Amino acid sequence: MAAPTIKIALIGNPNTGKTSVFNQLTGLNQQVGNYPGITVERKQGSVKLPGNIKGTVIDLPGTYSLNASSIDENVVIELLLNRNDKDFPDVAVVVTDVENLKRNLLLFTQIKDLEIPTILVVNMADRMDRKGISLDIPYLEEHLNTKIALVSSRKGIGIDALKKLILDYKNLSTEPCLNASSIDPEYFNKLRNAFPNQLLYKLWLVITQDVNFGALERNEIQNSSFTKTKSELKRLQQKETIKRYQFINDVLKSGLTVDSSKAKDLRAKLDRLLTHKVFGYIIFFCILMLIFQSIFAWSAIPMDFIDESFTKLSSWASKSLPPGKLTELIANGIVPGIGGVVIFIPQIAFLFLFISLLEESGYMSRVVFLMDKIMKRFGLSGKSIVPLISGTACAIPAIMAARNIENWRERLITILVTPFTTCSARLPVYTILISLIIPNRMALGFFNLQGLTLMLLYLLGFGGAILSAYLLNKILKTRYKSFFVAEMPNYKMPLFKNVAINVIEKTKAFVFGAGKIILALSIIIWFLGSHGPGDNFKNAEAYITQQPQYMNLSQDEIDNEVAAYQLENSYIGIIGQTIEPVIRPLGYDWKIGIAIVSSFAAREVFVGTLATIYNIGSSSDDEATIKQRMDAEINPVTGDKVFNFATGVSLLLFYAFAMQCISTLAITKKETNSWKWPLIQLFGMSTFAYIVSLVAYQLLK
Amino acid sequence: MKTSLAGLKKGQKAIITDFNIDAIPLKLLEMGCLPGNVVELLQIAPLGDPIYINVNDSHVAIRMETAEEIDVEIITDTI
Ligand SMILES: Nc1nc2c(ncn2[C@@H]2O[C@H](COP(=O)(O)OP(=O)(O)OP(=O)(O)O)[C@@H](O)[C@H]2O)c(=O)[nH]1
Ligand SMILES: [Mg+2]
Numbered sequence: 001m002a003a004p005t006i007k008i009a010l011i012g013n014p015n016t017g018k019t020s021v022f023n024q025l026t027g028l029n030q031q032v033g034n035y036p037g038i039t040v041e042r043k044q045g046s047v048k049l050p051g052n053i054k055g056t057v058i059d060l061p062g063t064y065s066l067n068a069s070s071i072d073e074n075v076v077i078e079l080l081l082n083r084n085d086k087d088f089p090d091v092a093v094v095v096t097d098v099e100n101l102k103r104n105l106l107l108f109t110q111i112k113d114l115e116i117p118t119i120l121v122v123n124m125a126d127r128m129d130r131k132g133i134s135l136d137i138p139y140l141e142e143h144l145n146t147k148i149a150l151v152s153s154r155k156g157i158g159i160d161a162l163k164k165l166i167l168d169y170k171n172l173s174t175e176p177c178l179n180a181s182s183i184d185p186e187y188f189n190k191l192r193n194a195f196p197n198q199l200l201y202k203l204w205l206v207i208t209q210d211v212n213f214g215a216l217e218r219n220e221i222q223n224s225s226f227t228k229t230k231s232e233l234k235r236l237q238q239k240e241t242i243k244r245y246q247f248i249n250d251v252l253k254s255g256l257t258v259d260s261s262k263a264k265d266l267r268a269k270l271d272r273l274l275t276h277k278v279f280g281y282i283i284f285f286c287i288l289m290l291i292f293q294s295i296f297a298w299s300a301i302p303m304d305f306i307d308e309s310f311t312k313l314s315s316w317a318s319k320s321l322p323p324g325k326l327t328e329l330i331a332n333g334i335v336p337g338i339g340g341v342v343i344f345i346p347q348i349a350f351l352f353l354f355i356s357l358l359e360e361s362g363y364m365s366r367v368v369f370l371m372d373k374i375m376k377r378f379g380l381s382g383k384s385i386v387p388l389i390s391g392t393a394c395a396i397p398a399i400m401a402a403r404n405i406e407n408w409r410e411r412l413i414t415i416l417v418t419p420f421t422t423c424s425a426r427l428p429v430y431t432i433l434i435s436l437i438i439p440n441r442m443a444l445g446f447f448n449l450q451g452l453t454l455m456l457l458y459l460l461g462f463g464g465a466i467l468s469a470y471l472l473n474k475i476l477k478t479r480y481k482s483f484f485v486a487e488m489p490n491y492k493m494p495l496f497k498n499v500a501i502n503v504i505e506k507t508k509a510f511v512f513g514a515g516k517i518i519l520a521l522s523i524i525i526w527f528l529g530s531h532g533p534g535d536n537f538k539n540a541e542a543y544i545t546q547q548p549q550y551m552n553l554s555q556d557e558i559d560n561e562v563a564a565y566q567l568e569n570s571y572i573g574i575i576g577q578t579i580e581p582v583i584r585p586l587g588y589d590w591k592i593g594i595a596i597v598s599s600f601a602a603r604e605v606f607v608g609t610l611a612t613i614y615n616i617g618s619s620s621d622d623e624a625t626i627k628q629r630m631d632a633e634i635n636p637v638t639g640d641k642v643f644n645f646a647t648g649v650s651l652l653l654f655y656a657f658a659m660q661c662i663s664t665l666a667i668t669k670k671e672t673n674s675w676k677w678p679l680i681q682l683f684g685m686s687t688f689a690y691i692v693s694l695v696a697y698q699l700l701k
Numbered sequence: 702m703k704t705s706l707a708g709l710k711k712g713q714k715a716i717i718t719d720f721n722i723d724a725i726p727l728k729l730l731e732m733g734c735l736p737g738n739v740v741e742l743l744q745i746a747p748l749g750d751p752i753y754i755n756v757n758d759s760h761v762a763i764r765m766e767t768a769e770e771i772d773v774e775i776i777t778d779t780i
Contacts (some may be wrong), residue, residue: 368762487760
């Protein structure tokens with residue numbers, strides 16, 4: 001019989017290295033970053049302990065205490081208060097940062113009060129020398145009623161000792177460090193007598209916050225005779241906090257010595273520079289410029305290469321595979337569709353690289369500090385900067401990153417406007433449209449016009465976000481007390497491995513996530529495009545050859561005409577022509593219409609969809625890239641290019657503002673817990689996009 | 702000299718004497734912003750808000766409106 005697995009929960013203040021310890025224990029690669037609030041959900045992994053015992057480790061979001069003030073913190077309390085939760089830990093591992101031990105121990109003493117076996121991990125031990133910190137471990141173990149593992153998860157030191165302690169969890173003391181109920185003995189005595197079977201501290205936690213757990217419901221206690229006003233409760237919580245700090249200070253007085261002569265100047269110097277009233281903004285702006293530069297200029301080389309490779313692969317497939325329906329699907333649908341995603345790997349990797357560097361270095365928090373006042377004016381918080389910046393990669397993690405904004409209103413507005421920022425899925429669309437309608441020329445000697453247009457689109461995205469935040473702020477008139485507490489972590493040299501893992505994992509997730517959708521949609525579109533109802537589709541060849549105007553064409557040209565006629569009479573052609581009246585005023589033909597409709601699954605399928613449609617619509621074996629095909633499309637009525645300037649601008653604007661991403665809607669639903677907000681996003685943004693594109697096209701055509 | 706935390710100058714240190722508990726987020730108390738503790742004003746954001754303080758070895762940024770609710774006694778002047 002297998003030995004039972006040990007359930008381990010990693011708990012601690014934000015940014016103390018819980019996820020780093022988790023990765024060390026489990027060998028997994030969860031995201032790590034020097035910004036409080038990187039982890040916002042429970043994550044699980046398994047660990048092999050000595051003697052072939054298995055353990056399950058849960059990584060939790062950071063929390064300053066067991067009094068939750070934002071949703072990510074709530075996750076921790078919900079778990080710890082509910083003994084029936086399937087993940088309820090056998091042993092709690094409290095991870096602390098050696099440089100912040102005093103504050104970190106507050107949470108530790110609270111967890112001890114829950115009488116769960118607890119191990120104290122003192123992490124970042126590698127920094128002790130530099131900071132002149134020394135610890136008396138036996139003394140601390142004795143006075144904190146615990147076992148201590150001195151760990152450096154960066155260097156992998158102390159992990160084995162930690163594993164041994166976990167294995168031995170049954171011998172850990174479950175005795176609290178101090179008696180918190182002495183802050184109001186009378187009250188706590190009454191409480192104890194009323195609920196003799198419950199842990200006193202747990203009762204207290206349930207009373208003071210909004211969590212339900214198991215059999216004991218909050219209302220039951222509140223309806224009893226112990227009700228206190230919110231303000232009275234808070235005063236008690238203050239007393240409790242003071243009491244805990246008294247205890248901690250006493251213990252640390254003998255347990256911890258800091259030689260303050262050791263330099264700690266770097267932080268102050270960097271802070272002075274990075275939050276300077278002029279340089280601070282200049283540096284921030286330069287960093288943003290660098291990111292654009294890398295996305296547009298540096299990525300171009302690998303992108304051209306990938307583009308050509310896929311075009312070759314496509315024509316190779318159509319020549320060397322046995323001719324037939326399946327080959328057509330592969331060569332004309334799937335390969336170009338996948339190519340449409342793969343081509344963006346360089347840009348996305350750059351984007352993730354920079355965001356990861358900003359987070360790992362500790363710079364992100366300084367931007368939060370710089371921007372709070374500006375953002376507040378628009379109903380946002382300085383912390384909204386993080387979702388807005390990381391939204392340039394993908395709105396989904398960005399919306400989740402809004403969880404550590406304490407204020408519900410500021411958080412809601414952040415969630416609602418984040419999809420306006422130019423996410424990486426828009427890049428494929430922008431890049432190809434820009435290259436079609438904007439000449440590749442220099443303006444004023446050194447600005448590349450195409451790069452400038454792209455930057456303008458990014459600014460438009462931010463502008464859209466800020467403007468709609470402003471409007472929402474005016475509309476959502478709930479009164480609220482804004483409150484903002486942002487920890488400023490110490491600067492750290494980004495760890496190459498962390499950054500690399502981050503970039504690789506996220507890029508992989510993007511490619512496979514988008515790849516799946518594109519694969520599915522290419523197949524569907526290809527199928528709908530190469531089948532049609534009725535005789536028009538079937539008898540296309542006979543029909544075309546009978547038309548007098550086609551009599552003098554070569555066989556090749558006739559084939560092309562037949563394919564085009566078939567496409568028009570296929571299912572997709574019929575659907576496209578049905579919706580055409582709606583999009584015609586924006587300057588789009590029905591093929592673009594199909595691409596837009598399929599883009600509501602995910603924007604990046606736009607290019608793939610067009611590729612598939614154009615491929616079906618021409619007799620195969622020509623070797624044009626997607627771009628060349630788009631450029632060659634002619635409007636049969638006007639004889640003009642389909643992707644002319646007016647249509648191009650109109651399309652760019654449409655993609656800039658429209659809400660075309662099912663996954664984002666799903667995450668908004670999840671985060672706001674209601675269908676109302678995602679629907680507002682969908683209709684609000686898309687209507688706005690429609691109007692803007694309409695106006696632009698009508699003015700430009 | 703008595704003032705509120707919002708009245709400190711950059712680099713000044715002070716002792717927290719009292720605050721309006723209903724206007725202060727609990728999280729700030731838990732970070733160590735409690736009567737008797739020393740607080741140092743490290744930076745003021747370029748636009749005058751928020752401020753960046755060190756209290757109880759916690760480096761945190763808070764908004765002016767919160768700082769105004771915290772009374773302090775100044776102990777050192779800018780060097
Ligand atoms: N010097 C040093 N840095 C470390 C160590 N462990 C983690 N870090 C760094 O500390 C930062 C925070 O690490 P995370 O593992 O993301 O911390 P966390 O506790 O999971 O943070 P949240 O999920 O935001 O609560 C990262 O920049 C890590 O590289 C360590 O032992 N030594
Ligand atoms: Mg984490």
